[in-house]
Amino acid sequence: MDRSSLLQLIQEQLDPENTGFIGVETFASLVHSHELPLDPAKLDMLVALAQGNDEGQVCYQELVDLISSKRSSSFKRAIANGQRALPRDVLLDETGLGIYKRFVRYVAYEILPCEMDRRWYFYQHRTCPPPVFMAAVTLTQIIVFLCYGARLNKWVLQTYHPEYMKSPLVYHPGHRARAWRFLTYMFMHVGLEQLGFNALLQLMIGVPLEMVHGILRISFLYLAGVLAGSLTVSITDMRAPLVGGSGGVYALCSAHLANVVMNWAGMRCPYKLLRMVLALVCMSSEVGRAVWLRFSPPLPASGPQPSFMAHLAGAIVGISMGLTILRSYEESLQDQCGWWVLLLSYGTFLLFAVFWNIFAYDLLGAQIPPPP
Incomplete structure (x- = not known):
């Protein structure tokens, strides 16, 4: 399933009334039941984003940005307030990485001061275009x-x-x-x-x-x-x-x-x-x-x-x-x-x-x- 079909399915099943908000737990069950191609790290970030929401919901546009590897300013502000920590350990605890991914992790810790930024960069980094x-x-x-x-x-x-x-x-x-x-x-x-x-x-x-x-x-x-x-x-x-x-x-x-x-x-x-x-x-x-x-x-x-x-x-x-x-x-x-x-x-x-x-x-x- 491509990205556009995934987004259409999410909107039809989780937000049929076009309210603009989606329940994260329901979304997670949809991902697992349909075996949707969503990176587990992105699902972790989605859960982290909703932890500060009293109703456990996330904005549909933020979900689109997440799946599209784009970070909205509201997403970064939400993570920066300190209330939405990722459930996994820090990036340095990742094991079984290849040489290039270890280099990418090294670059993340050399340049970025925030663990969320480091993890985001590590998981969404692509080799093209090269520096x-x-x-x-x-x-x-x-x-x-x-x-x-x-x-x-x-x-x-x-x-x-x-x-x-x-x-x-x-x-x-x-x-x-x-x-x-x-x-x-x-x-x-x-x-x-x-x-x-x-x-x-x-x-x-x-x-x-x-x-x-x-x-x-x-x-x-x-x-x-x-x-x-x-x-x-x-x-x-x-x-x-x-x-x-x-x-x-x-x-x-x-x-x-x-x-x-x-x-x-x-x-x-x-x-x-x-x-x-x-x-x-x-x-x-x-x-x-x-x-x-x-x-x-x-x-x-x-x-x-x-x-x-x-x-x-x-x-x-x-x-x-x-x-x-x-x-x-x-x-x-x-x-x-x-x-x-x-x-x-x-x-x-x-x-x-x-x-x-x-x-x-x-x-x-x-x-x-x-x-x-």
Whole structure:
């Protein structure tokens, strides 16, 4: 029996008068007597949803959302009030799982702070579509780095090579009119160490985030950090070029760390305090290294070295916009007032940065290094 036939049968037998409510016990007996193809975990969730109802009923639309693997806002609010616990043990007690399902469970405990969210994600997770965005970005960055490394025969501090900065992907203040450079700089890197750091974080944090929250939200967050990074450099460090995907990486990392802090009691990832300290130390060290390369370059260079401001801009985007995205698992962002406030703030910043790049350089008489 397909899903539409199941829903039609339920409405005909359990709600013939179209009241909009269905008795859960009667529904459970219908499932067992007709051997209907409903996941037992979903039946558990349905029972949990009705436990707070005095009449033991559940809204028909909530039942439709449950069978369709969609969570309504009323369903999440009902579970969040603490009165409707699932009859089974926590997800960690599940036994007999394959390698991939254990990985999905690991991702659930890494990213989600609520046991209900973790169980919901675990049971409704599908392998298609896979988390292709972060994998594709990382693979492209590696390919671009290998191409330039082989061409220039240089694998560290590539920005010191004059031919490297001539790339059409690098952001340079003298090429501000070429708008694509405000995004494509994320495919270029100073050297092997910066690429390795960014690729590692993108795969370790970005892929699990994309698995849970989807490609649209995570790609938007990553690209928002990248764009904010280049525009911030164009405002605060007007002479400096820019390479590397650190703006997007720091947006993802800061959003995840902020989400862990905000939901500290509910997070069940192991050694969370130690891991957070290590992450902050590594991120701070990377920023410190970028500052050192910007103001005290170890080798003579023909012009200013890449700016470090993209790191800070990405972190700000992650803590503000990213935190809202990660706290809204399976809920529509459009229904949240805070989301529109953040979008308006980000749009205002973009508009200001565009006018700054058009007019401020000439009005301030900025001494821009000649483009390569």
